[in-house]
Amino acid sequence: MQNNHQTTVLDEAQAIAHANHPNPYGFLGLHANDKGYLQINTFLPDAMQVSLLDEKGKVVAKLDKLDDSGFFSKTTRRKKRFSYQLNVKTEQGERIITDPFACSPVLDDLDIYLFNEGKHKKLYQKLGAHCVEHDGVKGVTFAVWAPNASHVAVVGEFNHWDGRLHPMRKRLECGIWEIFIAENSAYSPVTAGGHYKFEVKDSNGNLLALKADPYGVQAQMRPDTSSVISAEVEFDWNDHHWMNSRQLRNDKSSPISIYELHLGSWQRDHNNEFLNYRDIAERLIPYTLDMGFTHIQLMPVSEFPYDGSWGYQPVGLFAPTARFGSAEDFKYFVQACHNAGLGLLIDWVPGHFPIDEHGLAKFDGTCLFEHEDLRKGFHPDWNTLIYNYGRTEVANFLRASAMHWLDTYHVDGIRVDAVASMLYLDYSRNDGEWIPNEYGGNENLEAVAFLKEFNEELYADYPGAFSVAEESTSWPGVSRPTSDGGLGFGYKWNMGWMNDSLAYMKRDPIYRQHHHNELSFGLVYAFDENFVLPLSHDEVVHGKGSILTRMPGDEWQQFANLRAYYGFMWTHPGKKLLFMGCEFGQRAEWNFEQGLDWHLLENDNHHGVQQLIKDLNHLYKSMPALHQLDCEKDGFDWVDHDNAEQSIYSFVRYGRDGTNPVLVVCNFTPTVQHAFRLGTPKAGYHREIFNSDAAIYGGSNVGNPLGAQSNNTPWQGRDDSIEITVPPLATVIFELQG
Missing domain, CATH: 2.60.40.10 (Immunoglobulins)
Known part of the structure; x- marks a missing residue:
């Protein structure tokens, strides 16, 4: 017995x-x-x-x-x-094995204190899986937050996915479960490259679907969903020159022209398979430099399960997607950008996450990362879940993921997706489908506080880096400092300009005179924020057609309209963003499952648009008047915004004192205007430095090759004026040389 x-x-x-x-x-x-x-x-x-x-x-x-x-x-x-x-x-x-249950705790008291306060800036160095030496033994630490679970174990190839073998220690002070597994303590070695997940039981002992590591820095290639132990080899960064100089390059007085792209469909190999980060770098960086862009912006590269989400429904906020290679490959890509003189931004998605069972949804059997009430926790537009920004651990998790990309991968900017959906409790909801805040309003005060703290941390800890908000409403002060009551972003996408200008451009020129204010209205608010003018991926999908096919008329007029529009965009106040393919007039809508239609460049019209973008980028960078005061009202002055009958706009861009102004004339009808008189702010010679109707771009080559000399004929409220030829459907730029 x-x-x-x-x-x-x-x-x-x-x-x-x-x-x-x-x-x-x-x-x-x-x-x-x-x-x-x-x-x-x-x-x-x-x-x-x-x-x-x-x-x-x-x-x-x-x-x-x-x-x-x-x-x-x-x-x-x-x-x-x-x-x-x-x-x-x-x-x-x-x-001979090391018993994991003989090993000391993974987290120290300071880690736990900072975690509980929501202030652990380097949380990604503690949670997740890390190859380390612990208690004098080499192995891997695992740590995951699951405060309401009754059991958490790490499972993987090293223990035959058996959740009985490595149950984790629960730190009651914070709800984090942890374990150190020595290389010699498992049934097969616990080493870099090994696959793992967390086995979790809820508070009632019910077994949940195996969970990927929220802090995992590497993941399997989809459709597999395991996290991967990373070797975290020290990368030999040699981009110090860029990192030390990027503050000036990213300043609002500097030229910023962004080439936005989707890594999976910019180019593919001959079998229509993905290229590796390194292969992409060898092709993309020389091309982007040749085109004259200053920055590259990547659609989300955080790990995500479904290609059709384009990365906007991520499950691995700390892991570069395995579609294009390893974390080290991605570091190579970033460094290659920097050493070529290109900045790199990434899209970051803190607004929602997918319901995939291996992800964050009901991670420990409760709504841990999301709101339990679906009126706050569910996105009806995207069938996704919304983070609980008021929970300190969740806000810390999100901020740490953004800073991880800045810290570990040296990225230069974070473009925050879908900010409007975060700011408003009634976003895309009808009456009765949302919960007002404590004051009865529709503002998500917890999200506001989160975004402010995110921006404060970014600008305090990462000099030269910047943030950009995709925010589609009139929320005030998005790009104003938090000390002035703003959200603290560096820049905001000008969605109003994008919508109005595209609405205008798709109209037949005959009718544009009746909608003249669609292009001029943007200047009413152009300096309320630090704006980026975006023609992004969103404008070339879901049946909208390409930017080229939005233009009216026959083929010649379509291309002429497009060239004139780009000329207007590049001379309009605000930084620039153009989605891949738009720079050569891609005719088809963007298809994420194949590369761009590069063969179109065999056609003179498409090649002409590409050359035009090159030249516009060169002008934008080389002419201080076109970029120094992009975000200040002193940098812009209308000459005439009332000429609706002829659909002609004219304005002046100024730089700092001592720089030559530029005079811009945009004609959005196919009618040539001869002996067109225009007031000028500066007497002297006006040199034509750009004409979108030039033959090199595919135009009719009407213009002012000899420039124009002003005379003292008062016009449009100015003492001096010039007489020029205005080409059809064209933007013309003059440098004022007094």
């Missing part, structure tokens, strides 16, 4: 064998019994024999196998604790 002590041990062993022991670290390993003697307990289902070794490798005791599940135990004659290992014999042979 078994004694009561052995009955208790066997009861606890059964709890271990069923993965429902409430405190495995309090039972497994070496512990003093009620008489003060050290007792060793271990669960090793494959073992035939287990011996306890002291720090010198001497056998202290041979353990007894107490049941068929693989539980071994032995009470020693020692009372003083000592370092130990286990000698394990199986059918495959004999090995």
Whole structure:
């Protein structure tokens, strides 16, 4: 008959064998019994024999196998604790292992304090999986936040995905579960490249779907969904010159012209397969430089399960997607951009996350990352879940993910997706489908506080980096400092300009005179924010057609309209963003499943548009008047915005004192205007430096090759004026040389 002590041990062993022991670290390993003697307990289902070794490798005791599940135990004659290992014999042979239940905690007191405060800036260095040396032994630490779980274990190839073998220690102070597994402690080595997930049971002991690591820095290639242990090899960064100079390059007085692209469909290989980050770098960077862009912006590269989401429904906010290679490959890509003189922005998605069962949804059986009330926690537009920004641990998780890209990967900017959906509680909701804030309003005060803190941390800790908001409403002060009551972003996408200008351009020129203010209205608010003018991927999908096919008329007029429009955009106040393919007049809508239609460049019209964008970027960078005061009202002055009858706009752009102004004339009808008189702010010679109707771009070559000399004929409220030829459907730029 078994004694009561052995009955208790066997009861606890059964709890271990069923993965429902409430405190495995309090039972497994070496512990003093009620008489003060050290007792060793271990669960090793494959073992035939287990011996306890002291720090010198001497056998202290041979353990007894107490049941068929693989539980071994032995009470020693020692009372003083000592370092130990286990000698394990199986059918495959004999090995010495480090017992994970003998290892010290992973997180220290400061980690826990900062986590509870929501202020752990380097949380990605502690949670997740990390190859380290711990207690003098090489291995991997695992840590995950699941405060309401009754059981969490790390499972993977190294333990045959058996959740009984590596149950984790719950840190009651914070709800984080942790374990250190030495290289020599598992059934097969725990090393870089190994696949793993977390086995989680809810508070009632119900087993959930296996969860990928929220802090995982590498993941399997879809459709597989496991996290991958990363070697985290120290990368030999040599982009110091760029990092030390980028503050000036990213300043609002500097030229910023952004080439936005989707890595999976810019170009593909001959089998229509993805290119590696390194291969993309070799092709993309020289092309972007040749085109004259200053920055590249990537649609989301955080790991995501479904290609059709384009990355906007991520499950791995800390992991570069495996579609294009490893984390080290991505670092190579970033460094290649910097060493070529290009800045790099990434899209970041803190507004929502998908419902995939291996992701964050009900991570520990409760709505841990999301709101429980669907009126706050569910996005009806995208069938996704909304983060609970008011929960300090969630806000810390999100901020840490953004800073991880700035810190670990040296990216220069974070473009925050769908900010409007974060700011408004009634976003895309009808009455009764949302919950007002504490003051009865529709503002999401928790999201506002989160965005402010995100921006404050970014600008304080990463000099030269900047943030951009995709925000489609009139929320005030999006790009104003938080000290002035703003949200603290560096820039905001000018969605109003984009919508109005495209609406105008798609109209037949005959009718444009009746909608003249669609192009001029943007200047009413052009300096309320630090704007980026975006022609992004959103404008070339979902049946909208390409930018080219939005233009009216026959083929010649379509291209002429497009060239004139780009000329207007590049001379309009605000930084520039253009989606891939638009720079050469891609005719088809963007298709994420194949590369761009590069063969179109064999056509003179498409090649002409490409040359036009090159020249516009060169002018934008080389002419201070076109970029220095992009975000200040002193940099712009209308000459005439009332000429609706002829659909002609004219304005002046200024730089700082001592720079030559430029005069811009845009004609949005196919009618040539001869002897067109225009007031000018500066007497002297006006040199034509750009004409979108030039033959090199595919135009009719009407213009002012000899420039224009002003005379003292007062016109349009100015003392001097010039007389020019205005080409059809064209933008013309003059440099004023007094």
